[in-house]
Amino acid sequence: MANDINARVETRLASDRHRAIIDLLEERGTLRVADLSKRFQVTEETIRRDLERLEGEGALLRVHGGAVRNRKEGLEIPALQREAWNREEKRAIGVTAASLVEDGEIIALDASTTCLQLAKHLPDLHLTVLTNSIAVVLELANRENVNVILAGGYFRRESLSLLGVPTENMIEGYHVDKYFFSCHGFDLRRGVSEADELQAQVKKSFISISEQLILLADSSKYNRKSLVRLTGLEKVDKLVTDNKLPVNCVKEVKQKGVHILVAD
Template identity: 35%
Template sequence: MFAEERQKKISELLKEQSSLKVSALTEIFNVSESTIRRDLQEMDEKGLLTRTHGGAVSNQGTSFEPSFKDKKIEGHHEKVTIAKIASSMIEDGDTIMLDSGTTTLEIAKHIQANKVTVITNSIDIAAVLSNNENVDLIVTGGNMRFTTRAMVGYITENVLKNFRVDKAFIGANGISIEEGITTPNFIEAQTKKAMMNVANKVIIVADSSKFNKVCFSVISPIRAVSSIITSGDLPQETLKNFEDAGVEIILQ
């Protein structure tokens, strides 16, 4: 196979998987790692992808960020399914961090436990929980991003440093063993990271389409995650890889 053909196929694979490893590509094309690295370097120089340690990620989509309105419509049934599982993990007296997002918004709607303290950077979650007399609500404040309706930035992160919580439920746009938990916006990634840093247990809530996707900004390595609650079909190999990495996958 000529280099041009191989590189075209690599581009097609990146559209499907968002990220690829050199080791996997050597097996697919039955060529040496140096050949694949040369292909990736040439494609990087042409702006067709971005080289990473041990592989490459797609340029198309790493910085794409759907709006809160768009995400609220898409996959609503899956979000509710994930939310019901997540809310069942919240016990009486728990202290909880709820990241801003459409899946975490559904979690807020399904909280049944009593005397729960919830800290959130979401005005939408705050509005829902303001009607729940069993919840002690703390809103972080900060600069609100129009796209995601999340409060982020210095004020938000400074407030978060004052707390320690039992569980943090965090949304993500990309989940990868190699690249970790990612999201398109750098500032939002830092706020999510601040939430994770003060939690005893970090639980990622995201549907299966987020697996093996890599976005622009890294929130954390996969080892910082306790569990991932998801829905949909995941290959057994993927489940085993996450299990080997010490991450519990709760699949509905």
């Protein structure tokens, strides 16, 4: 039992470290093994294994003494990799967010792995779901009471989503009661932001047609800024996050008029 617990803890620490490495790489463009070893207080051999795994997932390219951004893959991290980050927090957030959906509503879901968790836990209600996520469509394929609309466009393999002007145009022809979406980061001054420009443009289209904006973001995304600003935090109606967001941060977000739901 102790060995199982230790193994789970080590897996969680490695997952958090991988995410932090990717974030640093987006900011700096290049990283050194020695610097990462000091930052995360692990051996250089551990960092080399981390970089080897991330290179295998297409997230970076290893070079002598460190790593550089894999520009061929763009800024978006593959969905299978993102799904492993903060898995339990995302599941809890998805369950809580699903409880906000009411019978007869028209909702929109983005292509994030957190919204995929919401889809997995949707109650058996009569709904219409608008999305650009193929993963969400597959998850809801057997829900007889759910009418699914997939916004077509150019296929993005990394996120299993559809993007581009065709997607945006189709979305803007609809109206939804609630838009559930995630982000790369959010803070008080910058607001809600996204790393990938194409995903950001689609999310802005969803935002423009929605009565309510419900942000699903775990606590690691607070005080993080990214390339494209989606909207001001004061425009968000509700934030569903995990219980690791510090009390002072909760107060700061609430002062922006955002209703916060904490997922256990």
